[in-house]
Amino acid sequence: MKLVLHGYFRSGxxxxxxxxxxxxxxxxxxxxxxxxxxxxxxxxxxARNPQGLVPALEADGRILTQSPAIIEWIEETWPERPLLPADPFERARVRAFAAAIGCDIHPIQNLRVMKKLRADHGADQDGATAWARHWIETGFTALEQMAAHTGGPDGFLFDGGPSVAEIYLLPQMFNARRFGVDVSAFPRLVAADAAARALPELAAADPALQPDAV
Amino acid sequence: MKLVLHGYFRSGxxxxxxxxxxxxxxxxxxxxxxxxxxxxxxxxxxARNPQGLVPALEADGRILTQSPAIIEWIEETWPERPLLPADPFERARVRAFAAAIGCDIHPIQNLRVMKKLRADHGADQDGATAWARHWIETGFTALEQMAAHTGGPDGFLFDGGPSVAEIYLLPQMFNARRFGVDVSAFPRLVAADAAARALPELAAADPALQPDAV
Known part of the structure; x- marks a missing residue:
């Protein structure tokens, strides 16, 4: 299948x-x-994505949008090297971790929201950064607790290696550092981020390594 | 299985x-x-949900959180009366519609975000409502286009009756009306909302009919 990923190197x-x-x-x-x-x-x-948001994935000319939908589609289409556990309850726990980032952190500290905050509510650069930090720290505090009793000694958030939870964590951790969040307050998340980025396949997805990185 | 839904009647x-x-x-x-x-x-x-957000679903004493994860779990555990199509690409389209609400509209106009806007950025009631309307209208404009060529004469967003797309649409449409959005600008969405709410099972989920409604 021919795959073309329309996106931006720094987009989470x-x-x-x-x-x-x-x-x-x-x-x-x-x-x-x-x-x-x-x-x-x-x-x-x-014309590809009426939302005007990235990413869009072109698969043999058909367009898929919304990263949560694209990731589920990838998992269903290529089940080898699974990113979700087999047990339904465990799948729900991994998906809940992902959604706590994908719904409750990332969209609120997204570029378009911070632009709106500056344009209509008088926030300056520092005010917008404080807003982003607040939502990341609030979310990470809960995630750190959610991950306290999951996973094993390898550092990954759930048993069996990297999962959809790390797929969401790495970009959010990247943003956290960019906005100056003190991530040392979240040792479980830092350990999972490090374990996942130590894998060559995942390390190669780093924003700085992409062809459009500036 | 014994199910207990911890939540709030008006929570989307x-x-x-x-x-x-x-x-x-x-x-x-x-x-x-x-x-x-x-x-x-x-x-x-x-203790049930470190995020301090609703809902949480208790299933034989085990706790599930995050509505996207809970809905996928329900679909996997009770596949009858499916809420997702069988074909992977069609599933991705339905999930993308849902995520465009669940990630890009709902969390940004959520109570806690609007409270923060008022507390730290000087927004008054009208300013907070305008913020909510902006994100709903922006999202609905894209969703109206995404739904222009899907579904059939029965009004539902995708073929085969109500799906996860309507599961996300109804609460967002409820909020849109509450915040005074002129929903007549989105006839496709209004038709799908009406078609779904005409079904007795879905009508019974209306916020006003819940035991904690005030």
């Missing part, structure tokens, strides 16, 4: 999809959409 | 889970968590 949701594709050892082309220059609002991109 | 994420449980014709108890009185921060609730 694009980073998630790269991690999933790399873990499954799938080859794909990168089609950069420059969010800083408004590439997501260009007519040709909006 | 609790409403989603009620819709899914009702559609599957599963019996459950309701355990109200009063968000206005801070019930989500009570010690006994935090």
């Amino acid at each position: 949701t694009t980073y998630r999809v790269r991690l999933a594709l790399n873990w499954k050892r799938l080859a794909y082309e990168t089609a950069p959409v420059n969010l800083v220059e408004g590439g997501q609002r260009a007519a040709d991109y909006l | 994420t609790t409403y989603r889970v009620r819709l899914a449980l009702n559609w599957k014709r599963l019996a459950y108890e309701t355990a109200p968590v009063n968000l206005v009185e801070g019930g989500q921060r009570a010690a006994d609730y935090l």
